[in-house]
Amino acid sequence: MDDRFVLGGVEFGSRLILGTGGASSLHVLEQALLAGGTELITLALRRIDPGLPAGLLDVLERCGVRLLPNTAGCYTAADAVRTAHLARDAFDTDWIKLEVIGDDRTLLPDAVELLRAAERLVDDGFTVLPYTTDDPVLARRLADLGCAAVMPAGAPIGSGLGISNPHHIALIREAVRCPVILDAGIGTASDAARAMELGCDAVLLASAVTRAADPVAMATAMRHAVIAGRLASQAGRIPVRRHALASTPADGLPTW
Amino acid sequence: MITVVVNDRPRPTRRGETVADLLATLDVPPRGVAVAVNGEVVRRTDWPAHRLLDGDRVEVLTAVQGG
Numbered sequence: 001m002d003d004r005f006v007l008g009g010v011e012f013g014s015r016l017i018l019g020t021g022g023a024s025s026l027h028v029l030e031q032a033l034l035a036g037g038t039e040l041i042t043l044a045l046r047r048i049d050p051g052l053p054a055g056l057l058d059v060l061e062r063c064g065v066r067l068l069p070n071t072a073g074c075y076t077a078a079d080a081v082r083t084a085h086l087a088r089d090a091f092d093t094d095w096i097k098l099e100v101i102g103d104d105r106t107l108l109p110d111a112v113e114l115l116r117a118a119e120r121l122v123d124d125g126f127t128v129l130p131y132t133t134d135d136p137v138l139a140r141r142l143a144d145l146g147c148a149a150v151m152p153a154g155a156p157i158g159s160g161l162g163i164s165n166p167h168h169i170a171l172i173r174e175a176v177r178c179p180v181i182l183d184a185g186i187g188t189a190s191d192a193a194r195a196m197e198l199g200c201d202a203v204l205l206a207s208a209v210t211r212a213a214d215p216v217a218m219a220t221a222m223r224h225a226v227i228a229g230r231l232a233s234q235a236g237r238i239p240v241r242r243h244a245l246a247s248t249p250a251d252g253l254p255t256w
Numbered sequence: 257m258i259t260v261v262v263n264d265r266p267r268p269t270r271r272g273e274t275v276a277d278l279l280a281t282l283d284v285p286p287r288g289v290a291v292a293v294n295g296e297v298v299r300r301t302d303w304p305a306h307r308l309l310d311g312d313r314v315e316v317l318t319a320v321q322g323g
Contacts, residue, residue: 019322019323020321020322020323021321021322021323022321023321029321042322042323043319043320043321043322043323044319044320044321044322044323045290045317045318045319045320046317046318046320046322047263047315047316047317047318048263048282048283048284048285048289048316048317048318050283052320054285056288056319056320056321057285057287057288057319068323070322070323072322072323082292082295082297085297086290086291086292086297086317087290089290089291089297089299089300090288090289090290090317090318090319091288091319097323099323206323
């Protein structure tokens, strides 16, 4: 089956994108990334701090993954655009996971600032992957601006609530032609499989793996879940019925 | 001497020092570093030429786990 996942002009074998935040150590992170089979990972920019462990980029290089810097912590379009340009200089990539947060309790996106930042960054030549709400109209507006994908939240970041509004995720898949990546809210493997069954092209998750009791086992589960969900979404599932439909023929049943 | 503010901390600095000079005095990772001065990105290729002025606010950033 020809089932390529092309994002920003690059072909990926894995539809699981992992965030690096929350891992207890770089060693655990490396093992989890390898177990997940991911080819694209997120990372962030913060002030240098000699007290923090060095070597994140070495780990990522060993894993052979492509870098997707984020703009986490930005609350305005101006801050997000500045952070994207800093990330481009630091990591030699014009790919950016665009986050413009509007509320620090839910960490949900600020739609107005997000659109402003996306427009500017597309103009500046970035491959823009915006973290957005599950609003199909906003997703279409982002796609129309030239974003390389849209990444709706299933539920708030780190909540593990799963997919609050599956109907909207399916509507987003219908509303845009670019890849749809379910980003945020995933708690366990069935959430990731569900996202793929709803038609998402990929899943991005971090906490579900990095904060699991056994991150390597959960990364393995997520790898299988994404593959299973993708296959199921392509396989033409049976319709849902209210009553049974026997799978064993009634013909030939003996009479006593 | 002049004073520049590096990641919110005042730092006495020789007049005429460049961004590259400043980074050489800091404990900076060998790669994955970005710099802004007064909110404007100073690209890596400009570090050797960009001279710091008294009161400049310098942000020195690097890769961390996130997202």
